[in-house]
Amino acid sequence: MANEIGGDMTEKQFDILIIGGGLVGTSFLCALEPIIKSHQLKVGLIESHDLDKPGDTPPSYDARASALSYGTRLIYEQLGIWKELSDDAMPILDIHVSDRGHFGQVHLNHNEEHVPALGYVIENFRLGKVLLRRLKAFRDQQLIKVLSPAEVTGIKPVPEARMAVEVVTGNDQSDSQGNSQGNSQGSYQNSYQNSYQADLIILADGGRSSLLDKLNISRKQFDYQQHALVANVSLDRPHAGIAYERFAGEGPMALLPLTGTEAGDYRCGLVWTLPNRQIDDYMALDEESFMERLQQLFGTRAGRFVRLGQRSSYPLSLNVAREQVRPGLVVLGNAAHVMHPVAGQGYNLAIRDAMALVSNISDSLAAGKSPGQLSQLLQYVEGQKRDQTMTLDFCDNLVKLFARKETGVILARNLGLTGLNVSRRLKTRFARKAMGL
Structure with missing residues (x-):
């Protein structure tokens, strides 16, 4: 030295x-x-x-909003800054993973995993x-x-x-x-x-x-030929701390619960993965047309989308x-x-x-x-x-697996989701990995 x-x-x-x-x-x-x-x-x-x-x-x-794992919360507690973050961090109490139009799904619940929350969602600027x-x-x-x-x-x-x-x-x-x-x-x-x-x-x-x-x-690089479209959306009913990962259409859609506003909006952070060839069209849609398309692909399990914030996008690789x-x-x-x-x-x-x-x-x-x-x-x-x-x-394989449209692959992944959902041991292992524990 x-x-x-x-x-x-x-x-x-x-x-x-x-x-x-x-x-x-x-x-x-x-x-x-x-x-x-x-x-x-x-x-x-x-x-x-x-x-x-x-x-x-x-x-x-x-x-944009970030999903903080429960493990990251423990780290920020150790660093003495979680108390300052907690008011702006929305707890994720449940996670729903589903494959649109098919039977497979996984439901994770914080009580089953004996934690106060599976994770938290906070806007990056906060x-x-x-x-x-x-x-x-x-x-x-x-x-x-x-x-x-x-x-x-x-x-x-x-x-x-x-x-x-x-x-x-x-x-x-x-x-x-x-x-x-x-x-x-x-x-x-x-x-x-x-x-x-x-x-x-x-x-x-x-x-x-x-x-x-x-x-x-x-760098080791792989271009997914996709963009993430990011926006905040408001629902017509409380989100109840539920986060959704919906594999629908051309790419996955994540809906993350956010803290409310003074006006009483039930806000969520949307991360919608779209092919490069579609991103400009979706960014150009007016608010009504965009929410109509979003509702069609996501479904109504979270409620009705009633308001849309500013949209932005970035390439995925x-x-x-x-x-x-x-x-x-x-x-x-x-x-x-x-x-x-x-x-x-x-x-x-x-x-x-x-x-x-x-x-x-x-x-x-x-x-x-x-x-x-x-x-x-x-x-x-x-x-x-x-x-x-x-x-x-895990992230790379998940994207590629759900992008495949062969009948046998669709059946296999839905059987896998169902098997994961009914196995207490496997689901806990999956949940703990997601929580960073």
Whole structure:
């Protein structure tokens, strides 16, 4: 190591440097807090958006809803932030999985699994607001240094097993807490380039990370030739905390219960998977025509759809980084793996990865080793390999299985759903996996 852990460093040297202040990067930082304090670590975070400017937040802090597993709730309780989230998180009390027009279905219930909820649904901007508040508190306590807005243009190894990042900010001046006072729109007209070094860099800048290419880290990719259409919809009756996964038409439809509004709306988050060839047509439909088509394919088991929020869409693909660790580097979150949203497992897997990585770092520090030592980081990857592989394969196989239209395949999958539903042991195993336990 170039410096003793937590020891005297220059302003441009860190023990750990996080690239990306989105949901995963800030959750990782929250988990790291006890270690920062106990080992006097010097930690930095770089974010291209201006975290102090209202409305200029990372893309993951958007209006979409995320399904948090019960296991993720337990993690956030451990980190001391669940209390701030609980009012905005709608408990999932039941899950209904069905194959439209066929007999197979699975029903999961929280009482049968002896948990207060199978999971929770929260809008990303509400989750982001809590995490951002915690991030700013860490900065104000001078536990971390924040560079925002700042753009990383390159990463490279440097002598003594450290990594260096080249960072462009909007101005050559930063305040005492490390916040760039430059251009808040990320255009960096009066830009200034600087270099920072760290024993360990956490690359958590999202699924569209351009830094993986700069590092020559390739991805395993599969294009599903589908888009996810996302919107909030209102029902004519209470949703009773029921989440639906409906395999209908050309792709799965998920309906996730949300907290109500002051107007008393019974809201749900819709994630509708559609083939690329259909997405533009569905996005262009007027509200009445869209809800009529949605009702036709989903059915009336949840009630009648009476109101539609703003629609958005994004392409779906499987993307997995072929390297998640190098000396002094870890790829985390969507930068490491992006999966189909069919089972709502992507964010939960990323949070489990983050907790496992914090545990690995703690073990390294306890042994007097650098947190960026490759042999230690390889243990992190090996420890998470089974969880990652099972979760990625489950979502991928589920999409491909329900896309098949052969009579024999349809019969087999419906028999499988029925068998799962009547077997207490199998259903509990399935439920616990879905809950991240």
